[in-house]
Amino acid sequence: MIIERIPCGVFQANCYVVGSENSGKGIVIDPAGDVDKIMKIVYEHELTIEYIILTHGHGDHIGGLLELKDKTKAPILIHSLDKDMLMNKEINLSNQMPMEPVEINPDKTVEDGETLALDDFEINIIHTPGHTPGSISIKIDKTIFTGDTLFKGSIGRTDLIGGSYDDIIDSINKKLVKYDNDVTIFSGHGPSSTIGIEKSTNPFIKKS
Numbered sequence: 001m002i003i004e005r006i007p008c009g010v011f012q013a014n015c016y017v018v019g020s021e022n023s024g025k026g027i028v029i030d031p032a033g034d035v036d037k038i039m040k041i042v043y044e045h046e047l048t049i050e051y052i053i054l055t056h057g058h059g060d061h062i063g064g065l066l067e068l069k070d071k072t073k074a075p076i077l078i079h080s081l082d083k084d085m086l087m088n089k090e091i092n093l094s095n096q097m098p099m100e101p102v103e104i105n106p107d108k109t110v111e112d113g114e115t116l117a118l119d120d121f122e123i124n125i126i127h128t129p130g131h132t133p134g135s136i137s138i139k140i141d142k143t144i145f146t147g148d149t150l151f152k153g154s155i156g157r158t159d160l161i162g163g164s165y166d167d168i169i170d171s172i173n174k175k176l177v178k179y180d181n182d183v184t185i186f187s188g189h190g191p192s193s194t195i196g197i198e199k200s201t202n203p204f205i206k207k208s
Contacts, residue, residue: 001121001141002026004041005186009033010098011060014188016145019047023119027051028074029138029145030188033063033099039071049074050118054106055147055188056132057085058160059094062102075107077116079127082134083109091161110136126175130168131156137176143184144195150176150185152193155204173206 002019009015009032017038019026026047031038042049049072054061057078069076078086085091089101110116112127124139131148135156138145148156150172158165176185181196199205 001143002045002047003143003186004045005192006034006037006041008037009060009063012189013060014186014190015064016186017041017045017047018140018145019045020118020120024048025050025118027053027118027123028068028072029053030055030061030147031064031068032061035064035067035071038064038068042072051116051123052076053110053123053138054078054082054086055138055145055149056135057082057092058132058148059089059092059097059099059102061147061188062086062092062094063097063099065102066100066104069104076104077108077110078106079125079134079136080109080111081129082132085132085134085162093160112136128168128171128175130158130164130166130171132160133162133164135168135171139179142180142182143186144176144179145186146176146188148188150198150202151187151189152185152191152198153202155202156188169204172204177205 013032
């Protein structure tokens with residue numbers, strides 16, 4: 001499996017290009033901006049992008065969404081509870097950031113437990129609310145893309161519209177740390193980690 005991390009956009013949010021080496025099909029997670037860099041990776045791996053999946057609807061994760069949609073024609077997917085956020089520049093805060101405001105209707109909404117097939121791997125949707133009501137984590141094989149829910153040594157902020165500290169703690173402790181210690185997490189900002197490392201060192205994770 002191909003996994004490329006591209007820090008991009010005004011806040012250097014992590015965008016991920018994930019693809020199959022066998023089929024040449026792939027996805028883009030959180031196109032925060034710098035679409036030329038994203039497309040360079042897509043072309044280098046000769047990928048056809050099947051989905052653009054958003055872990056949540058905040059402006060710092062969607063700065064390149066309109067341009068990437070135009071270039072790839074791939075459908076935009078987001079959890080149903082963040083759909084309204086994506087469609088409103090005031091709620092997604094893109095109108096307060098040094099970027100072109102973003103308002104777009106997603107092509108499809110996803111729900112907790114949904115599975116998307118991409119030839120030789122499955123994309124599993126985990127609803128992990130707290131940072132936003134519709135925040136999701138995306139599990140593919142032994143990796144989880146956690147968006148702004150779980151970071152290396154920390155968690156996402158919960159003081160923005162729709163945020164909930166109690167919800168994000170529940171999401172992490174009930175839906176993420178149950179996975180094997182060797183599962184890699186790729187977050188929305190900063191470096192990668194593993195479930196095992198976070199269980200041992202992250203102060204927000206309850207010790208069993």
